[in-house]
Amino acid sequence: MLGIIAGGGDLPRAVAQAARDGGRAVFVVCLTGSVTEDWAADFPHAWCGIGEPGRVVKALSGAGAADVLLAGKVDRPKFSELKLDARGVLLLPKVIAAARQGDDALLRFLAGFFRDAGFRPVGVAQAAPGLVCGEGPVGRLQPDENHRRDIARAFAIVKALGALDVGQAAAVCEGLALAVEAAEGTDAMIARIGTLREALRGTAQKKRGVLVKALKPTQDALTDMPVVGVSTVRGAAAVHLAGIAVQAGGALILDRAGVAAEADRLGLFVTGVALGG
């Protein structure tokens, strides 16, 4: 039995479906406030608050989950508004200390907590390997020589930022770093490319520049991989980027057929690139 602790976004559902399609029994713990749709109605599930680790452990144990996977976005709550169970009260100071060191430190701390509680923490690549992007184009189009240069530069930027636990995405156009992701998230980062002067970026007449997403060097297999979905392709097309490249083996494609079709329709490439190291 795979227990999925689900935050927001499309990833938890995609993982749950892929794991079930692969023949595994799945139990979902939906985090209140983070999960905004009732997709888990389709699975055995429970709702718990982020300040209720005691209830989460009880729900997972009751369901017979051996493996536990954390997936999806979780807002850093205002601690003043947090509902805490007994275990949450004990855990809170350590959570705050871990959160201060960044998202990855927080996720590592939580994985350790579930390990200590008798579960085996697993990552998406283990639970749903079909979601991981391999090498090569996802749709029909491929990057040209200029795009490849921009992709290499953008990967260098993302790796430098990722080593400092800042972000997972960057956009580069003919050598110029258009945008770099921090707390605003990839969608907001992509959208602001449209506010840059036209000389710096692509236009409706001519697509220019690439978006890159890659695993942070500090990330291990348990933490969320960067994700590309249909909405990422639409966002990149809206600001006239020429394409999207992700680290092969280090990023997830949600709805691969849909991503390929939308990329072809909008005239963008989406591709997996093997990175040394």
Added chain:
Amino acid sequence: MLGIIAGGGDLPRAVAQAARDGGRAVFVVCLTGSVTEDWAADFPHAWCGIGEPGRVVKALSGAGAADVLLAGKVDRPKFSELKLDARGVLLLPKVIAAARQGDDALLRFLAGFFRDAGFRPVGVAQAAPGLVCGEGPVGRLQPDENHRRDIARAFAIVKALGALDVGQAAAVCEGLALAVEAAEGTDAMIARIGTLREALRGTAQKKRGVLVKALKPTQDALTDMPVVGVSTVRGAAAVHLAGIAVQAGGALILDRAGVAAEADRLGLFVTGVALGG
């Protein structure tokens, strides 16, 4: 005689005034399209296009300038709209190649061009040393222990980004990287902090987070240093940051008395921090 090739923003005027106040004769070449105010009317000056290096050299020689300083923002023009003189035509392919490698490479190329034309390229720190920020607070307030931690993390981020010629600024709040500067510039970077969820940043009730600006490791003394002015203080206050830290000896404060007064009035610290290396 100091020749100042002036782009946009407040820096060129501040340098011209500081140099003149220091007893130097100054001649200003205003770049058409980049200089939007007629402040240079107060100095001996000429107007030239960015595609007219021949005219720029002639104006500087005619004025008897020995030293040449490049200051201010210059938009990357659409090459299709560029007015070129004979020397500009010869130079253009090299300029494009340099610009591909980033702003610093472009500035180094231009400095080399003026050196070859018989001038001595100088930086702001040389021409107007009074503008360079030293160590310690500019206004009344000082960072506390938490701020100092955020400042150290933000400097680490800026240095990593700077090594890749991405940007000069970052904002961090209690360990979380709120925003990182790329092509949008510091003002736009600061402004978007206000769009982040309140749990991540400061509010009207409680200021949180720091803005940091530092020299890129790839920058030499000739290229523009990061600048903090009254408008930077206002922008940081508008998104409820607790303060601004710059690299001592590696950033400029424009209108130091005005920056100190505005920081005190709005309740922010502005400080110069010595960085090792």
